[in-house]
Amino acid sequence: MELGNPIDFTGRAVIVTGGSKGLGAVIAEAFLAAGAEVMVCGRTAPATLPSSGGRQAAFRSTDVRDPDAAARLATAATERFGRLDVLVNNAGGSPDADAATVSPRFVEKVVALNLLAPFYVAQAANLVMREQPEGGSVINIGSVSAHDPQPGTAAYSAAKAGLLGLTRALALEWAPMVRVNHITAGLIRTASATGLYGEDGGTAVAGVVPMGRLAAPADVARACLWLAGPHASYVNGADLAVHGGGEIPARDLARRSIAPPPFSSP
Template sequence: MKMSNPVDFTGRVVIVTGGTKGIGLTIAQGFLDAGADVLVCGRNEPGRLPVSGRRTAVFQAADIRDPAAAAGLVDAAVDRFGRLDVLVNNAGGSPDSDAATVSPRFVEKIVALNLLAPFYMAQAANRVMQGQEKGGSIVNIGSVSAHNPQPGTAAYTAAKAGLLALTRALALEWAPKVRVNHITTGLIRTESAAGVYGEDGGAAVAGIIPMGRMAVPADVADACLYLAGPLASYVTGADLSVHGGGEFPGRYLTVKSSTRG
Protein backbone atom coordinates (compact mmCIF):
# COMPACT_ATOMS: atom_id res chain seq x y z
CA MET A 1 0.00 0.00 0.00
CA LYS A 2 1.44 3.34 -1.06
CA MET A 3 1.45 5.99 1.64
CA SER A 4 0.52 9.56 0.79
CA ASN A 5 3.14 12.22 1.42
CA PRO A 6 3.05 12.86 5.20
CA VAL A 7 4.50 16.33 4.77
CA ASP A 8 2.09 17.55 2.11
CA PHE A 9 0.25 20.51 3.61
CA THR A 10 -1.39 21.67 0.39
CA GLY A 11 -4.68 23.39 1.16
CA ARG A 12 -3.84 23.81 4.83
CA VAL A 13 -3.36 27.10 6.64
CA VAL A 14 -0.61 27.76 9.17
CA ILE A 15 0.19 30.63 11.54
CA VAL A 16 3.77 30.96 12.79
CA THR A 17 4.25 33.62 15.45
CA GLY A 18 7.59 35.35 15.24
CA GLY A 19 7.90 33.83 11.78
CA THR A 20 9.88 36.68 10.22
CA LYS A 21 13.35 35.81 11.49
CA GLY A 22 15.53 33.12 13.00
CA ILE A 23 13.89 29.81 13.86
CA GLY A 24 10.41 31.10 13.11
CA LEU A 25 11.33 32.10 9.58
CA THR A 26 12.71 28.62 8.91
CA ILE A 27 9.57 27.00 10.36
CA ALA A 28 7.40 29.17 8.12
CA GLN A 29 9.61 28.33 5.15
CA GLY A 30 9.22 24.62 5.90
CA PHE A 31 5.44 24.80 5.83
CA LEU A 32 5.50 26.88 2.65
CA ASP A 33 7.74 24.31 1.01
CA ALA A 34 5.24 21.64 2.07
CA GLY A 35 2.44 23.48 0.25
CA ALA A 36 0.72 25.32 3.10
CA ASP A 37 -0.59 28.85 3.09
CA VAL A 38 1.33 30.63 5.85
CA LEU A 39 0.70 33.76 7.88
CA VAL A 40 3.53 35.15 10.01
CA CYS A 41 3.50 37.95 12.52
CA GLY A 42 5.80 40.36 14.28
CA ARG A 43 5.60 43.81 15.76
CA ASN A 44 7.39 45.38 12.75
CA GLU A 45 7.24 44.49 9.07
CA PRO A 46 10.44 42.63 8.10
CA GLY A 47 12.77 43.30 5.22
CA ARG A 48 12.04 39.87 3.80
CA LEU A 49 9.36 37.23 4.19
CA PRO A 50 9.53 33.43 3.88
CA VAL A 51 9.22 32.44 0.21
CA SER A 52 8.77 29.17 -1.66
CA GLY A 53 8.86 29.45 -5.43
CA ARG A 54 6.23 32.05 -6.33
CA ARG A 55 4.47 31.71 -3.00
CA THR A 56 5.19 34.09 -0.12
CA ALA A 57 4.03 34.09 3.48
CA VAL A 58 1.51 36.74 4.43
CA PHE A 59 2.61 39.20 7.12
CA GLN A 60 0.41 40.77 9.78
CA ALA A 61 1.75 43.19 12.37
CA ALA A 62 0.63 42.18 15.85
CA ASP A 63 1.72 42.35 19.46
CA ILE A 64 0.34 38.99 20.54
CA ARG A 65 0.87 39.78 24.22
CA ASP A 66 -2.43 41.63 23.78
CA PRO A 67 -5.35 39.13 23.76
CA ALA A 68 -7.29 41.24 21.25
CA ALA A 69 -4.31 41.36 18.89
CA ALA A 70 -3.85 37.60 19.17
CA ALA A 71 -7.50 37.00 18.33
CA GLY A 72 -7.23 39.49 15.47
CA LEU A 73 -4.30 37.57 14.01
CA VAL A 74 -6.32 34.36 13.92
CA ASP A 75 -9.27 36.23 12.40
CA ALA A 76 -6.96 37.64 9.71
CA ALA A 77 -5.84 34.14 8.72
CA VAL A 78 -9.41 32.86 8.55
CA ASP A 79 -10.62 35.91 6.62
CA ARG A 80 -7.87 35.49 4.05
CA PHE A 81 -7.69 31.70 3.72
CA GLY A 82 -11.01 30.45 5.06
CA ARG A 83 -9.63 28.20 7.79
CA LEU A 84 -6.80 27.54 10.24
CA ASP A 85 -5.17 24.13 10.55
CA VAL A 86 -1.90 24.72 12.41
CA LEU A 87 -0.65 27.24 14.94
CA VAL A 88 3.04 27.31 15.81
CA ASN A 89 3.66 29.38 18.92
CA ASN A 90 7.28 30.25 18.19
CA ALA A 91 7.64 33.86 19.36
CA GLY A 92 9.62 34.11 22.58
CA GLY A 93 13.03 34.63 24.11
CA SER A 94 14.78 36.72 26.74
CA PRO A 95 18.10 38.41 27.40
CA ASP A 96 19.99 37.14 30.45
CA SER A 97 19.15 38.95 33.66
CA ASP A 98 20.13 38.90 37.33
CA ALA A 99 17.20 37.49 39.29
CA ALA A 100 18.21 39.46 42.38
CA THR A 101 17.92 42.85 40.71
CA VAL A 102 15.72 42.43 37.63
CA SER A 103 12.74 44.80 37.53
CA PRO A 104 9.12 43.68 37.89
CA ARG A 105 8.39 45.22 34.47
CA PHE A 106 11.04 43.01 32.86
CA VAL A 107 9.60 39.89 34.50
CA GLU A 108 6.09 40.79 33.37
CA LYS A 109 7.23 41.28 29.78
CA ILE A 110 9.11 37.98 29.65
CA VAL A 111 6.19 36.03 31.11
CA ALA A 112 3.77 37.80 28.77
CA LEU A 113 5.79 36.94 25.66
CA ASN A 114 6.73 33.37 26.54
CA LEU A 115 3.60 32.16 28.33
CA LEU A 116 0.61 34.48 28.08
CA ALA A 117 0.92 35.21 24.35
CA PRO A 118 0.95 31.49 23.42
CA PHE A 119 -2.10 31.01 25.67
CA TYR A 120 -3.98 33.84 23.97
CA MET A 121 -3.05 32.56 20.51
CA ALA A 122 -4.06 29.02 21.41
CA GLN A 123 -7.45 30.13 22.73
CA ALA A 124 -8.21 32.02 19.53
CA ALA A 125 -7.00 29.17 17.32
CA ASN A 126 -8.99 26.59 19.27
CA ARG A 127 -12.23 28.49 18.73
CA VAL A 128 -11.74 28.10 14.99
CA MET A 129 -10.30 24.58 14.96
CA GLN A 130 -13.04 23.05 17.11
CA GLY A 131 -15.55 23.99 14.42
CA GLN A 132 -13.62 22.35 11.59
CA GLU A 133 -14.25 18.77 10.53
CA LYS A 134 -10.58 17.81 10.93
CA GLY A 135 -9.85 20.08 13.87
CA GLY A 136 -6.30 21.36 14.04
CA SER A 137 -2.89 21.21 15.64
CA ILE A 138 -1.03 23.58 17.96
CA VAL A 139 2.73 23.32 18.45
CA ASN A 140 4.39 25.26 21.25
CA ILE A 141 8.11 25.96 20.90
CA GLY A 142 9.68 25.60 24.33
CA SER A 143 13.17 25.45 25.73
CA VAL A 144 15.45 23.09 27.59
CA SER A 145 15.50 25.82 30.24
CA ALA A 146 12.09 24.55 31.37
CA HIS A 147 13.82 21.33 32.45
CA ASN A 148 17.34 22.52 33.28
CA PRO A 149 17.55 26.20 34.32
CA GLN A 150 20.70 28.18 33.64
CA PRO A 151 21.96 31.25 35.56
CA GLY A 152 20.43 34.47 34.31
CA THR A 153 17.20 32.91 33.06
CA ALA A 154 14.86 32.83 36.07
CA ALA A 155 11.89 34.63 34.50
CA TYR A 156 12.37 32.90 31.16
CA THR A 157 12.72 29.49 32.80
CA ALA A 158 9.54 30.00 34.82
CA ALA A 159 7.60 31.08 31.73
CA LYS A 160 8.85 28.16 29.63
CA ALA A 161 8.08 25.68 32.40
CA GLY A 162 4.60 27.16 32.43
CA LEU A 163 4.33 26.72 28.65
CA LEU A 164 5.12 23.03 28.97
CA ALA A 165 2.47 22.59 31.68
CA LEU A 166 0.01 24.65 29.63
CA THR A 167 0.57 22.35 26.65
CA ARG A 168 -0.39 19.29 28.67
CA ALA A 169 -3.42 21.01 30.19
CA LEU A 170 -4.78 22.20 26.84
CA ALA A 171 -4.18 18.79 25.27
CA LEU A 172 -6.45 17.28 27.93
CA GLU A 173 -9.19 19.84 27.45
CA TRP A 174 -9.22 20.20 23.68
CA ALA A 175 -8.86 16.62 22.44
CA PRO A 176 -9.86 14.97 20.22
CA LYS A 177 -10.45 17.82 17.75
CA VAL A 178 -7.36 19.86 18.59
CA ARG A 179 -3.96 18.35 19.32
CA VAL A 180 -1.52 20.41 21.41
CA ASN A 181 2.15 19.47 21.58
CA HIS A 182 5.43 20.94 22.79
CA ILE A 183 8.98 20.97 21.41
CA THR A 184 11.85 21.28 23.85
CA THR A 185 14.63 23.01 21.95
CA GLY A 186 18.25 22.99 23.05
CA LEU A 187 21.20 25.01 21.77
CA ILE A 188 20.37 26.26 18.28
CA ARG A 189 22.84 27.83 15.92
CA THR A 190 21.33 30.91 14.29
CA GLU A 191 23.00 33.94 12.76
CA SER A 192 21.89 36.23 15.57
CA ALA A 193 22.97 33.82 18.33
CA ALA A 194 26.33 32.74 16.90
CA GLY A 195 28.27 35.29 18.94
CA VAL A 196 26.64 34.15 22.18
CA TYR A 197 28.39 30.80 21.91
CA GLY A 198 31.89 32.21 21.58
CA GLU A 199 34.23 33.40 18.86
CA ASP A 200 34.12 30.00 17.15
CA GLY A 201 30.34 30.36 16.65
CA GLY A 202 29.58 27.37 18.84
CA ALA A 203 32.11 24.79 17.63
CA ALA A 204 33.43 24.20 21.16
CA VAL A 205 29.92 24.08 22.62
CA ALA A 206 29.10 21.20 20.28
CA GLY A 207 31.47 19.04 22.33
CA ILE A 208 29.03 18.92 25.25
CA ILE A 209 26.13 17.69 23.08
CA PRO A 210 25.82 13.91 22.53
CA MET A 211 24.96 14.37 18.83
CA GLY A 212 28.19 16.31 18.38
CA ARG A 213 26.67 19.47 16.94
CA MET A 214 24.33 22.30 17.80
CA ALA A 215 20.87 22.22 16.30
CA VAL A 216 20.05 24.30 13.26
CA PRO A 217 16.62 25.91 12.73
CA ALA A 218 15.67 23.25 10.17
CA ASP A 219 15.81 20.60 12.92
CA VAL A 220 13.01 22.42 14.75
CA ALA A 221 11.06 23.04 11.54
CA ASP A 222 11.13 19.32 10.71
CA ALA A 223 9.78 18.49 14.17
CA CYS A 224 6.94 20.97 13.62
CA LEU A 225 6.03 19.34 10.31
CA TYR A 226 5.89 15.96 12.05
CA LEU A 227 3.76 17.09 14.98
CA ALA A 228 1.35 19.03 12.74
CA GLY A 229 1.04 16.22 10.19
CA PRO A 230 -0.80 12.90 9.85
CA LEU A 231 2.04 10.78 11.20
CA ALA A 232 1.34 12.38 14.60
CA SER A 233 -2.46 12.07 14.42
CA TYR A 234 -2.54 10.22 17.78
CA VAL A 235 0.08 12.43 19.44
CA THR A 236 -1.14 15.11 21.85
CA GLY A 237 0.21 16.46 25.12
CA ALA A 238 3.68 15.31 24.06
CA ASP A 239 7.04 16.96 24.71
CA LEU A 240 9.34 16.24 21.79
CA SER A 241 12.98 16.93 22.68
CA VAL A 242 14.97 18.44 19.82
CA HIS A 243 18.21 19.01 21.70
CA GLY A 244 20.61 16.40 20.35
CA GLY A 245 20.45 14.33 23.53
CA GLY A 246 20.78 17.30 25.87
CA GLU A 247 24.17 18.00 27.43
CA PHE A 248 26.73 15.71 29.00
CA PRO A 249 26.70 16.11 32.82
CA GLY A 250 29.35 18.45 34.24
CA ARG A 251 30.74 15.58 36.32
CA TYR A 252 31.33 13.51 33.20
CA LEU A 253 33.02 16.38 31.36
CA THR A 254 35.24 17.15 34.35
CA VAL A 255 36.38 13.55 34.71
CA LYS A 256 36.91 13.20 30.97
CA SER A 257 38.98 16.40 30.87
CA SER A 258 41.14 15.34 33.83
CA THR A 259 41.86 11.91 32.37
CA ARG A 260 43.00 13.49 29.14
CA GLY A 261 45.35 15.78 31.07
Protein backbone atom coordinates in the same frame (compact mmCIF):
# COMPACT_ATOMS: atom_id res chain seq x y z
CA MET B 1 -4.21 1.63 6.09
CA GLU B 2 -3.83 5.06 4.50
CA LEU B 3 -1.67 7.43 6.56
CA GLY B 4 -1.42 10.28 4.08
CA ASN B 5 1.65 12.15 2.98
CA PRO B 6 3.36 13.52 6.12
CA ILE B 7 4.85 16.48 4.25
CA ASP B 8 1.92 17.49 2.06
CA PHE B 9 0.11 20.47 3.56
CA THR B 10 -1.54 21.60 0.35
CA GLY B 11 -4.79 23.37 1.17
CA ARG B 12 -3.82 23.86 4.81
CA ALA B 13 -3.31 27.17 6.60
CA VAL B 14 -0.62 27.85 9.18
CA ILE B 15 0.29 30.66 11.58
CA VAL B 16 3.86 30.95 12.83
CA THR B 17 4.32 33.57 15.53
CA GLY B 18 7.69 35.29 15.41
CA GLY B 19 7.94 33.80 11.94
CA SER B 20 9.59 36.70 10.16
CA LYS B 21 13.15 35.84 11.21
CA GLY B 22 15.38 33.23 12.78
CA LEU B 23 13.92 29.86 13.68
CA GLY B 24 10.37 31.04 12.97
CA ALA B 25 11.22 31.98 9.39
CA VAL B 26 12.69 28.53 8.74
CA ILE B 27 9.56 26.90 10.18
CA ALA B 28 7.41 29.08 7.95
CA GLU B 29 9.50 28.18 4.89
CA ALA B 30 9.19 24.48 5.71
CA PHE B 31 5.39 24.69 5.71
CA LEU B 32 5.42 26.77 2.52
CA ALA B 33 7.62 24.13 0.86
CA ALA B 34 5.10 21.51 1.96
CA GLY B 35 2.30 23.37 0.18
CA ALA B 36 0.67 25.26 3.06
CA GLU B 37 -0.53 28.82 3.13
CA VAL B 38 1.38 30.60 5.89
CA MET B 39 0.92 33.78 7.89
CA VAL B 40 3.76 35.03 10.07
CA CYS B 41 3.65 37.81 12.60
CA GLY B 42 6.04 40.09 14.43
CA ARG B 43 6.23 43.56 15.83
CA THR B 44 7.60 45.07 12.59
CA ALA B 45 7.59 43.91 8.98
CA PRO B 46 10.89 42.33 7.86
CA ALA B 47 12.82 43.38 4.76
CA THR B 48 12.05 39.99 3.23
CA LEU B 49 9.37 37.48 4.10
CA PRO B 50 9.82 33.70 4.30
CA SER B 51 9.30 32.12 0.90
CA SER B 52 9.67 28.82 -0.92
CA GLY B 53 9.06 27.72 -4.47
CA GLY B 54 7.96 31.18 -5.54
CA ARG B 55 5.38 31.38 -2.75
CA GLN B 56 5.65 33.84 0.11
CA ALA B 57 4.24 34.02 3.60
CA ALA B 58 1.72 36.68 4.48
CA PHE B 59 2.67 39.07 7.29
CA ARG B 60 0.63 40.72 10.01
CA SER B 61 2.07 43.14 12.52
CA THR B 62 1.03 41.76 15.91
CA ASP B 63 2.01 42.08 19.54
CA VAL B 64 1.03 38.58 20.62
CA ARG B 65 1.19 39.65 24.28
CA ASP B 66 -2.03 41.59 23.65
CA PRO B 67 -5.06 39.25 23.83
CA ASP B 68 -7.08 41.36 21.39
CA ALA B 69 -4.21 41.48 18.90
CA ALA B 70 -3.77 37.71 19.22
CA ALA B 71 -7.45 37.21 18.45
CA ARG B 72 -7.23 39.49 15.42
CA LEU B 73 -4.25 37.49 14.15
CA ALA B 74 -6.27 34.27 14.10
CA THR B 75 -9.21 36.06 12.50
CA ALA B 76 -7.00 37.61 9.81
CA ALA B 77 -5.45 34.26 8.89
CA THR B 78 -8.85 32.57 8.75
CA GLU B 79 -10.34 35.30 6.60
CA ARG B 80 -7.37 35.26 4.22
CA PHE B 81 -7.05 31.49 3.85
CA GLY B 82 -10.59 30.34 4.62
CA ARG B 83 -9.41 28.06 7.42
CA LEU B 84 -6.74 27.59 10.10
CA ASP B 85 -5.10 24.21 10.58
CA VAL B 86 -1.82 24.74 12.39
CA LEU B 87 -0.51 27.24 14.92
CA VAL B 88 3.19 27.25 15.79
CA ASN B 89 3.77 29.35 18.89
CA ASN B 90 7.39 30.22 18.19
CA ALA B 91 7.70 33.82 19.44
CA GLY B 92 9.71 34.00 22.65
CA GLY B 93 13.10 34.52 24.18
CA SER B 94 14.82 36.65 26.78
CA PRO B 95 18.22 38.18 27.53
CA ASP B 96 20.00 36.86 30.59
CA ALA B 97 19.32 38.76 33.79
CA ASP B 98 20.35 38.51 37.44
CA ALA B 99 17.35 37.19 39.38
CA ALA B 100 18.45 39.11 42.48
CA THR B 101 18.21 42.51 40.86
CA VAL B 102 15.94 42.14 37.83
CA SER B 103 12.98 44.52 37.75
CA PRO B 104 9.37 43.39 38.09
CA ARG B 105 8.69 44.96 34.69
CA PHE B 106 11.33 42.74 33.07
CA VAL B 107 9.84 39.63 34.66
CA GLU B 108 6.35 40.60 33.52
CA LYS B 109 7.52 41.10 29.93
CA VAL B 110 9.35 37.77 29.82
CA VAL B 111 6.40 35.84 31.21
CA ALA B 112 4.00 37.68 28.92
CA LEU B 113 5.97 36.80 25.78
CA ASN B 114 6.88 33.22 26.64
CA LEU B 115 3.75 32.01 28.44
CA LEU B 116 0.78 34.36 28.20
CA ALA B 117 1.16 35.12 24.48
CA PRO B 118 1.11 31.45 23.42
CA PHE B 119 -1.99 31.00 25.58
CA TYR B 120 -3.76 33.95 23.96
CA VAL B 121 -2.97 32.93 20.38
CA ALA B 122 -3.87 29.30 21.07
CA GLN B 123 -7.22 30.34 22.52
CA ALA B 124 -8.06 32.29 19.38
CA ALA B 125 -6.85 29.52 17.07
CA ASN B 126 -8.84 26.89 18.95
CA LEU B 127 -12.08 28.77 18.36
CA VAL B 128 -11.54 28.30 14.62
CA MET B 129 -10.01 24.83 14.61
CA ARG B 130 -12.64 23.17 16.78
CA GLU B 131 -15.35 24.06 14.26
CA GLN B 132 -13.51 22.43 11.34
CA PRO B 133 -14.17 18.77 10.48
CA GLU B 134 -10.40 18.12 10.46
CA GLY B 135 -9.76 20.04 13.69
CA GLY B 136 -6.28 21.48 14.05
CA SER B 137 -2.87 21.33 15.66
CA VAL B 138 -1.09 23.69 18.06
CA ILE B 139 2.68 23.35 18.51
CA ASN B 140 4.42 25.25 21.30
CA ILE B 141 8.15 25.83 20.88
CA GLY B 142 9.70 25.39 24.31
CA SER B 143 13.22 25.25 25.66
CA VAL B 144 15.59 22.98 27.55
CA SER B 145 15.50 25.76 30.16
CA ALA B 146 12.10 24.42 31.23
CA HIS B 147 13.83 21.23 32.35
CA ASP B 148 17.36 22.43 33.20
CA PRO B 149 17.51 26.14 34.08
CA GLN B 150 20.79 27.99 33.67
CA PRO B 151 22.06 31.02 35.63
CA GLY B 152 20.48 34.24 34.41
CA THR B 153 17.31 32.61 33.12
CA ALA B 154 15.00 32.52 36.15
CA ALA B 155 12.03 34.33 34.59
CA TYR B 156 12.52 32.68 31.20
CA SER B 157 12.89 29.18 32.67
CA ALA B 158 9.79 29.64 34.81
CA ALA B 159 7.77 30.85 31.82
CA LYS B 160 8.95 27.98 29.62
CA ALA B 161 8.14 25.47 32.36
CA GLY B 162 4.69 27.02 32.44
CA LEU B 163 4.39 26.62 28.68
CA LEU B 164 5.02 22.90 28.99
CA GLY B 165 2.35 22.67 31.67
CA LEU B 166 -0.02 24.72 29.54
CA THR B 167 0.54 22.36 26.62
CA ARG B 168 -0.47 19.35 28.68
CA ALA B 169 -3.51 21.10 30.13
CA LEU B 170 -4.80 22.28 26.74
CA ALA B 171 -4.19 18.84 25.25
CA LEU B 172 -6.59 17.44 27.83
CA GLU B 173 -9.23 20.10 27.30
CA TRP B 174 -9.24 20.50 23.53
CA ALA B 175 -8.93 16.94 22.28
CA PRO B 176 -10.02 15.31 20.10
CA MET B 177 -10.58 18.19 17.66
CA VAL B 178 -7.41 20.12 18.47
CA ARG B 179 -4.11 18.47 19.34
CA VAL B 180 -1.62 20.46 21.40
CA ASN B 181 2.04 19.44 21.57
CA HIS B 182 5.35 20.85 22.74
CA ILE B 183 8.89 20.83 21.34
CA THR B 184 11.77 21.11 23.78
CA ALA B 185 14.34 22.86 21.63
CA GLY B 186 17.99 22.90 22.57
CA LEU B 187 20.84 25.09 21.40
CA ILE B 188 20.10 26.26 17.86
CA ARG B 189 22.54 27.69 15.34
CA THR B 190 20.79 30.77 13.98
CA ALA B 191 22.01 34.10 12.60
CA SER B 192 22.30 35.33 16.19
CA ALA B 193 24.42 32.36 17.31
CA THR B 194 27.53 34.49 17.77
CA GLY B 195 25.76 36.80 20.18
CA LEU B 196 24.32 33.87 22.10
CA TYR B 197 27.20 31.43 22.17
CA GLY B 198 30.36 33.47 21.56
CA GLU B 199 32.60 34.46 18.68
CA ASP B 200 32.93 30.89 17.44
CA GLY B 201 29.17 30.78 16.78
CA GLY B 202 28.68 27.86 19.13
CA THR B 203 31.51 25.55 18.09
CA ALA B 204 32.82 25.21 21.63
CA VAL B 205 29.35 24.99 23.13
CA ALA B 206 28.52 22.11 20.78
CA GLY B 207 31.00 20.02 22.73
CA VAL B 208 28.49 19.62 25.57
CA VAL B 209 25.81 18.21 23.24
CA PRO B 210 25.87 14.41 22.76
CA MET B 211 25.21 14.81 19.03
CA GLY B 212 28.30 17.01 18.76
CA ARG B 213 26.61 19.99 17.13
CA LEU B 214 24.02 22.67 17.70
CA ALA B 215 20.62 22.11 16.14
CA ALA B 216 19.99 23.54 12.72
CA PRO B 217 16.71 25.46 12.50
CA ALA B 218 15.56 22.86 9.97
CA ASP B 219 15.78 20.18 12.68
CA VAL B 220 13.03 21.95 14.62
CA ALA B 221 11.07 22.79 11.47
CA ARG B 222 10.92 19.14 10.45
CA ALA B 223 9.68 18.23 13.91
CA CYS B 224 6.88 20.77 13.47
CA LEU B 225 5.90 19.21 10.14
CA TRP B 226 5.71 15.79 11.75
CA LEU B 227 3.67 16.92 14.75
CA ALA B 228 1.22 18.79 12.52
CA GLY B 229 0.92 15.97 9.97
CA PRO B 230 -1.10 12.78 9.67
CA HIS B 231 1.60 10.49 11.07
CA ALA B 232 1.18 12.23 14.44
CA SER B 233 -2.61 12.14 14.47
CA TYR B 234 -2.64 10.30 17.83
CA VAL B 235 0.13 12.40 19.37
CA ASN B 236 -1.37 14.84 21.87
CA GLY B 237 0.13 16.46 24.95
CA ALA B 238 3.60 15.26 23.97
CA ASP B 239 6.94 16.87 24.72
CA LEU B 240 9.18 16.14 21.73
CA ALA B 241 12.85 16.67 22.60
CA VAL B 242 14.82 18.21 19.73
CA HIS B 243 18.01 18.92 21.63
CA GLY B 244 20.55 16.38 20.42
CA GLY B 245 20.38 14.39 23.64
CA GLY B 246 20.51 17.33 26.04
CA GLU B 247 23.80 18.25 27.66
CA ILE B 248 26.59 15.98 28.81
CA PRO B 249 26.74 16.11 32.64
CA ALA B 250 29.45 18.37 34.04
CA ARG B 251 31.12 15.48 35.87
CA ASP B 252 31.64 13.65 32.59
CA LEU B 253 33.02 16.76 30.90
CA ALA B 254 35.39 17.17 33.82
CA ARG B 255 36.60 13.61 33.42
CA ARG B 256 37.29 14.20 29.74
CA SER B 257 39.31 17.33 30.47
CA ILE B 258 41.58 15.52 32.93
CA ALA B 259 43.87 13.04 31.24
CA PRO B 260 44.25 9.81 33.23
CA PRO B 261 47.71 9.21 34.68
CA PRO B 262 49.88 6.77 32.74
CA PHE B 263 49.63 3.19 33.93
CA SER B 264 52.78 1.85 35.51
CA SER B 265 53.52 -1.60 36.84
CA PRO B 266 54.65 -1.92 40.42
